[in-house]
Amino acid sequence: MIEAVSLTKRYGNTVAVDNLSFSVKPGKVTGFLGPNGAGKSTTMRMALGLDNPTSGQIRIDGKIYQDLKYPLRKVGALVDPRWVHPNRSARAHLAWMARSNRIQAKRIDEVLDAVGLTAVAGKRVGGFSLGMSQRLGIASALLGDPEILMFDEPVNGLDPEGILWIRNLMHRLADEGRTVFVSSHLLSEMALTASELVVIGRGKLISQSTTDEFVARASDDAVRVRSPHLQRLRGALTDAGATVHEVDDAIIVSGMDSANIGETAAAHNVVLHELSPQQGSLEQAFMQITGDSVQYHSDLDEAPGQVLASGTN
């Protein structure tokens, strides 16, 4: 379990994280979403003791990171995949981490194998591609066999096969009962990976809910209907208080659920060829819900220093 309680971080006049409270439970993948500059990396860095809160706390199973005796055995994290010393080999890097946390050496080969780096374990990390560095970062996170895992933008720089691999890995780790907390900009990927979401904007909590609830909240509650008797049905639905819009060969009905539409159709002897509730996408929900809290709009995205990659702040 990860728990933020009134977590606040100020950098001069900038409030990066603002009185943020949320909890991340075991056995699930929880996505951490927010527009650029929302405070995701800062929150993760404070959870990992890489930065200190101005006030409030973020606790790992009830303790702040600095109070964990062997932190890597409790929480594994991928924050900055390029953090490794470039002249070290992957195996030497993991061996160094294992020693510092009294982790058995045999675990090194296990995690190298788990992330598919066995063949290059003796090579200099400086020559690794971003994808290979991400895999090494994930091996480091898994090294202590921790109950809690935090990944900041884990699919950055990965190809589709790598992205699928990460998604399956996250699901497996959650199925094993671990707490998996993962930030990403790729909303469609998050929709496939996370069943819970913590959404922040400008350092503040916007929402904590299941992914389904988050999407449903922003969806229009509309139902698409096709019928050979559309005009008759349209009249009956409008009389019953629904709002109806025509699109191509169908109508989109709002203000009435599928069951009531079906019953109204039956009462008027109207045959239905389609009755499908319209699901909003996570992108749609995210834009709708975080709309006002977007700090850097796309026309500013290129401005230097404003779009911070994880680990550069």
Ligand SMILES: Nc1ncnc2c1ncn2[C@@H]1O[C@H](COP(=O)(O)OP(=O)(O)OP(=O)(O)O)[C@@H](O)[C@H]1O
């Ligand atoms: N070391 C720092 N000094 C000053 N300001 C900082 C520092 N680190 C972060 N910030 C500011 O804090 C805010 C939150 O940044 P943070 O990197 O945590 O956001 P983020 O949600 O991870 O963004 P992104 O998705 O772009 O990585 C931003 O306004 C950023 O400019």
